[in-house]
Amino acid sequence: MGKAVRKGLAMRGLNWVRLFRQATLLLGVIVFAALQHSLVRAEVIEIDPSQPPASILPPAELEKLTVLQNTKELFLYSRVSSDDSVVVFGSAALGSATGGEPEPPQLGFLNITDGSLQPVNPAFLMTPPESEVVWRDAQTAVYLSKSQAGTAVLVSLDRTTGSVAASELSLPGAPISLAPGGARLIAEVAISESITLTAVDLTTGALEPLLAYPQGGSPSSIAWSEDGNKLALVRTLVPPELALDPDQAMELATQDVLGLLPLEENPFFQGNVVDVFDLANHEVHLSALKAAGGDGYLFQRVSWSPDGQTLLAKMVRPSQPEDRANPITFFPDRAHFRLYDANFVLLETVDRLEIEAAQTTQAFFASPDEVIFAAPNGPTFRLYSYQRTSGEFRRLPTAAGTFADAPYGYQILATHQSRQLIYNQSSFLQPPEIYRLGLDDGEPQALTAINAAAAAVNQIRVSEVSLRLSEKVTRTGYLLRPANILLAPQTTPLVLYQQGGPGGAMTNRWGATPDEPFSLLPNFGISVFFMPFFGREGLGPKFVDRLVQRRKFGAADIDEAAQAVQALVTMGYVERDQVGITGCSYGGYFTSQSLVLHPNLYAAANAQCSPLDLLQWWEGEGRLLVSYAEGRLPTESEWEYRRDSPLYQADDIRTPLLLFHGEDDFLPVATVKNFHDRIVAAGTPATLLVFQQEGHTLTHPTSRFLAAQSQIAWFRKYLLPTSESTGVCSCAAPISVPTLQP
Secondary structure, three states: OOHHHHHHOOOOOOOHHHHHHHHHHHOOOOOOOOOOEEEOOOOEEEEOOOOOOOOOOOHHHHHHHHHHHOOOEEEEOEOOOOOOOEEEEEEEOOOOOOOOOOOOOEEEEEEOOOOOEEEOOHHHHHOOOOOOEEEOOOOEEEEEEEOOOOOEEEEEEEOOOOOEEEEEOOOOOEEEEEOOOOOEEEEEEEEOOEEEEEEEEOOOOOEEEEEEEEOOOOOOEEEEOOOOOEEEEEEEOOOHHHHOOHHHHHHHHHHHHOOOOOHHHOHHHHOEEEEEEEOOOOEEEEEEEEOOOOOOOEEEEEEEOOOOOEEEEEEEEEEOOOOOOOOEEEEEEEEEEEEEEOOOOEEEEEOOHHHOOOOOOEEEEEEOOEEEEEEEOOOOEEEEEEEOOOOOEEEOOOOOOEEOEEOOEEOEEEOOOOOEEEEEEEOOOOOOEEEEEEOOOOOOEEOOOOOHHHHHHOOEEEEEEEEEOOOOOEEEEEEEEEOOOOOOOOOOOEEEEEOOOOOOOOOOOOOOEOOEHHHOHHHHOOEEEEOOOOOOOOOOHHHHHOOOHHHOOOOHHHHHHHHHHHHHHHOOOOOHHHEEEEEEOHHHHHHHHHHHHOOOOOOEEEEEOOOOOHHHHHHOOOHHHHHHHHOOOOOOOHHHHHHOOHHHHHHHOOOOEEEEEEOOOOOOHHHHHHHHHHHHHOOOOEEEEEEOOOOOOOOOHHHHHHHHHHHHHHHHHHHOOOOOOOOOEEEOOOOOOOOOOO
């Protein structure tokens, strides 16, 4: 697929390995200097993250905020070792927001029995993982990285000594996946305008070309058998004319998302295949499995059973909102799973409501006869076990929460013989920790207590609340309140939250940052209401499709949220003049558009990293998503694009609005400044904080610390008029400092 198409589809979450690398680099580049500050009424303020953040809150609250925001990210880098004793584990904090020496990232071997950690030499920071971490044997883990000179290296970690060793690799191209055992890898070798996928034997140096495809046609899913001898790929076979003409490819992709391509004429459906390679026997099975001619589902992801005899395929159904003539391959709305034998004969299909979420359900083998599924069920993630021999499907006894992301799935691992799961989970109440669960008996056991300090200061109450939105519709959400506040009729200021997207699942997870304020605002006296609205997974495909069908985008979920707020007011959970709203990315759009459609409902708002002009977004990164959402092209219905863009209705906004935006966000900051200026010109209070050296989300500790204080102060000012808080900081002109290199 052409680069333009790939760019148009860039709606992915941050990769966990990249997150860890970024966090590692940040630790060496932040410097602090003195900065004067004061509180302001409404203006545009430039924030320099190299300067210490202003102190808006009282000292005791600053101390609490520091603890909450020093929560560490945890990473299960490898599978469990072959002797079922350890896993390669890492942790990283973004650093201290208020100065001092930041705690360095850690990498080590986590004992899955007692939670003890054998650290690895800090030299690993020079060559952090850029691939899967696999086990060469029970003693040694290996992964791919790059040297300081940019050369590919194979890094080995010794679990007894903690030593780190790196050896340079002579490769014909860019490595993209390392096999279990570390004896093979596959690399993409660029030849003219095409790519040859090549298997490299790291012991002998032998090269085995596997297949060729055009630039941009890389596999979307890569699965190795446990012995490293079999390889399965999900790919899209792109016709030569599309590979050579990215503009034509984008045109066809746009027709797909508008529902204008019948599946029999849709190259993205017809070209969806699974290739299988038996590297030990040099057998090649191109297009061993094809979507074309099937039941209309696409292959999305594949994985092997531990014995390499069964291939598990996640299948997804192209969505078809009511007003679209044909199914849409780029935005599937439902999933089921198929199991194939070694000859690619279908053995069985696992098709259940519990695991039908197309974007967020994942599966893997715990043994040749047992499959584990992770899937959203309303606003929480669940684990399920499926026994192939008996057909038993049961929910496992995990606590409410959400599992941390990993490449192509979640950080959930199965042991080899001891029938246990090791996983990384968090919730509104509990920061990320590692847990162990026996598949045959018992309850989850915590293996780590790395974020115990944050958990201790997280004094909030979490309650499920059922809301009757209409005569036929009752929905459930989470009310997150300060721990000392009882349920209705005792009220507190409340902020409705919407996450980025659209799409995916809104689930119970830790968040102590302004863009995920679940454990932020309630710890400072402001409740948060959290509920999935139309377009989110976990409540069925019809619920997902409702966001975009019948030209309801820009209103369907926003009107549903307004109904929820009105129900909360009626039930006595909040006073009508004490309701706020916030969100980042799509959540920022949702916030801004809510102020347009419901000008008298919200008393204060905080919109972050917001797309505000759908016409502009369509011309840039969001063509496919916006076309799918609107159902028409801008040339066909420019008025509707404008109606659904908060920028063009800025003059009508009457809710005091705090805006955050990164200077380097792919969404132009100039658009946000224009939006801000028009709101202020109409007489509505608004403040825009522009964060230098920040992209689509805030990553610098100082940025997050200041933004959190500003968010708290803003909602206190407008939702608690008698509060002593008077707004956000007016930081003095930033002090220029040299750009430091890591």
